Amino acid sequence: MTWSRHADVMTSARRLLVDPDTSGFYHCISRCVRRAWLCGIDPYDGKSYEHRRGWVEQRLLELADIFAVGVYAYAVMSNHVHVVLRIDPALAASWPDQEVAMRWVRLFPATVNGEVDVPACRVKEQTLLGNADRLSVCRQRLGSLAWFMKALNEPIARRANREDACTGRFWEGRYKCQALLDEAAVLTCMSYVDLNPIRAGLAENLEASAHTTAARRIEAVRSNPLNARLPLSSINTTIVSDYLPITTEDYLDLIDWTARLSRGDKRGRVDSTEPP
Incomplete structure (x- = not known):
């Protein structure tokens, strides 16, 4: 099954879609419930939740440095989040025990009053290193798509519920997931995700598409022009990435060109008179 932009085709059982022992690319979507607004201004009460975009992006980047995961695209929208990632359980299997323990404790640190x-984290690491069975479970989870999404969504839900002074579900059941089976599907899906703010009429161009990988890649090129000619890879450099058959510069040119095309089912596009 290859990628489609339509969410209603994402109906395969998760255990049939995601092989926990095999690396692969996936497109995941998490949506809010109870008319909740993850970010932006809620039209029902006029309250701004824009600051929550930073929560999601920060958490996503933190997890990318802990899990055996390469993050290739993301977009934090008003009431949903898109992520394109590559899970690599074989990488987690190759980590020394000490690294597994360190990463797991970073994910679930010992805390006092928040x-x-x-010192307690160091003790927790040593305790974990002395428990081979538990360490094996942690290793498997650090290479798991399900655990990555759980670690992303649950803290955001708790934080939003505290801010909203309510309880119950924040996300709409389980996240939706689609396997991306070849490089063409990965690139097509990445461009779809990066263009979400423009197609939704929330941004005028790629630079203004805050909290997306497109904006992050543009900033990386501006800070170091040599990055433009590098093969397109994940945005987190702490993991060995699969490189896609296109440079960062060519990818940005491709999605800028795509953003200028009108689509009958989307209200937004880049003005064709705007310089590329």
Whole structure:
């Protein structure tokens, strides 16, 4: 099954879609419930939740440095989040025990009154290293798509519920997931995700598409022009990435060109008179 932009085709059982022992690319979508607005201005009460975009992006980047995951595209929208990633369980299997313990404790640190307790974290690492069975479970989870999405969504839900002074579900059941079976599907899906703010009429161009990988890649090229000619890879550099058959510069040119095309089912596009 290859990628489609239509969410209603994402109906395969997760256990049939995601092989926990095999690396692969996936497109995941998490949506809010109870008319909740993850970010932006809620039209029902006029309240701004724009600051929550930063919560999601920060958490996503933190997890990308912990899990055996390469993040290739994301877009934090008003009431949903898109992520294109490559899970690599074989990489997690190759990590030394000490690294597995360190990464797991980074994910679930020991805390006191909400603050990380560094000495207690060291003790937790040593305890984990002394428990081979538990360490094996942690290793498997650090290479798991399900655990990555769980670690992304649950803290955001708890934080939003505290801010909203309510309880119950924040996300709409389980995240939706689609396997991307070849490089063409990965690139097509990445461009779809990066163009979400423009197609939704929330941004005028790629640079203004805040909290997307497109904006992050543009900033990386501006800070170091040599990045433009590098093969397109994940945005997190702490993991060995699969490179896609296109440079970062060519990818940005491709999605800029695509953004200028009108689509009958989408209200937004880049003005064709705007310089590329």
